[in-house]
Amino acid sequence: MKPLKSCLLALSLLLALPAIHARDLASIQKSGTLQLATEGAFAPFNFFQGTQLSGYEIDVAEAVAKKMGLRIEWKALAFDALISAVRQGRFDAAIASHGYSEERARSVDFTSPHYCSGGQIVARPGGPNSVAALKDKVVVVQLATSYADAVTRLPGLKESKTLPKDTDALSALLAGRADAWVTDKFVAKNAVSKNSDRLQRGEMVFTEKVSFILGKGNPELQNALGKAIDELRADGTLAALGKKWVGEDIATCR
Structure with missing residues (x-):
C-alpha cells in the first residue's frame, strides 16, 4: 500500500491538471482549425491509403470544413473509443459512420445525416x-x-x-x-x-441515418456542421461524392 502522503500528493497533482472542454464554434473559428476524429479502417468511408486518410467521409468532412472557412486537423482512433473521446472533448467532432440511435443520442449529439445506410x-x-x-x-x-x-x-x-x-x-x-x-x-x-x-x-x-457526432450541449457547432451538410446535399456535392466512392447517391434519406 502506498503511503498516505504519496497518495495525497498524487491526488493533488491530478486535480491540478487542466480539464479538457469541447471548444465552441467561436473558439474553433478563431483558431481556423476544426479538430476531427475518424477511425481510418472502414473503407470506402474512412480508411488509410498509405499514410493518407481517404474515403467518402473524409471528402465530406473536407467539403464541410471548406464551407465553414476552416481547415481540418485529423485524428485517428479506434471506433469503440470515439464516443467516449467525443464526450471528453478530446476533439471537436467525429465522422466515422455513426448511425443515429436513441442510446447513442443520450451520450452525444448528431448533425444532419451525410449518408443513409x-x-x-x-x-x-x-x-x-x-x-x-x-x-x-x-x-x-x-x-x-x-x-x-x-x-x-x-x-x-x-x-x-x-x-x-x-x-x-x-x-x-x-x-x-x-x-x-x-x-x-x-x-x-x-x-x-x-x-x-x-x-x-x-x-x-x-x-439507419449516419451523421457527424459531437459532445452534448454545443448547439452552435452542431447547427453550423448541419447547415454545411444540408448545403452540400442541396448543391449536389454529396451526391457526386457518393457516386465517386460507392457508385450512387447515398445522401438522400427516404
Whole structure:
C-alpha cells in the first residue's frame, strides 16, 4: 500500500491538471482549425491509403470544413473509443459512420445525416443470406457498432462474435471462422465487388441515418456542421461524392 502522503500528493497533482472542454464554434473559428476524429479502417468511408486518410467521409468532412472557412486537423482512433473521446472533448467532432440511435443520442449529439445506410448480411456462397437463415449460425460483427447491437437482438443465433475492426470480421468470414458477417450495406457492396467469387450479399437487417457526432450541449457547432451538410446535399456535392466512392447517391434519406 502506498503511503498516505504519496497518495495525497498524487491526488493533488491530478486535480491540478487542466480539464479538457469541447471548444465552441467561436473558439474553433478563431483558431481556423476544426479538430476531427475518424477511425481510418472502414473503407470506402474512412480508411488509410498509405499514410493518407481517404474515403467518402473524409471528402465530406473536407467539403464541410471548406464551407465553414476552416481547415481540418485529423485524428485517428479506434471506433469503440470515439464516443467516449467525443464526450471528453478530446476533439471537436467525429465522422466515422455513426448511425443515429436513441442510446447513442443520450451520450452525444448528431448533425444532419451525410449518408443513409443500414446493416446487411454477407456470407460465403451457399451460406445464410436472410435473417431467418442465421438461426444456429455464427455471425461476426465489429465491436461497439449499431451492427453489433442489431445482431445481439437476433433470435436463435449459435454465437455472435464481436471483433475490434470491421476488417477483422471480414477476415474471419473469409477464413471460415464464421457463417456470416453483418456490416454497412455499402461496405458489403465494396467487399463483395473485390471478392465476387467468395462472398455474396444477403438481406438488410436494419436501416439507419449516419451523421457527424459531437459532445452534448454545443448547439452552435452542431447547427453550423448541419447547415454545411444540408448545403452540400442541396448543391449536389454529396451526391457526386457518393457516386465517386460507392457508385450512387447515398445522401438522400427516404
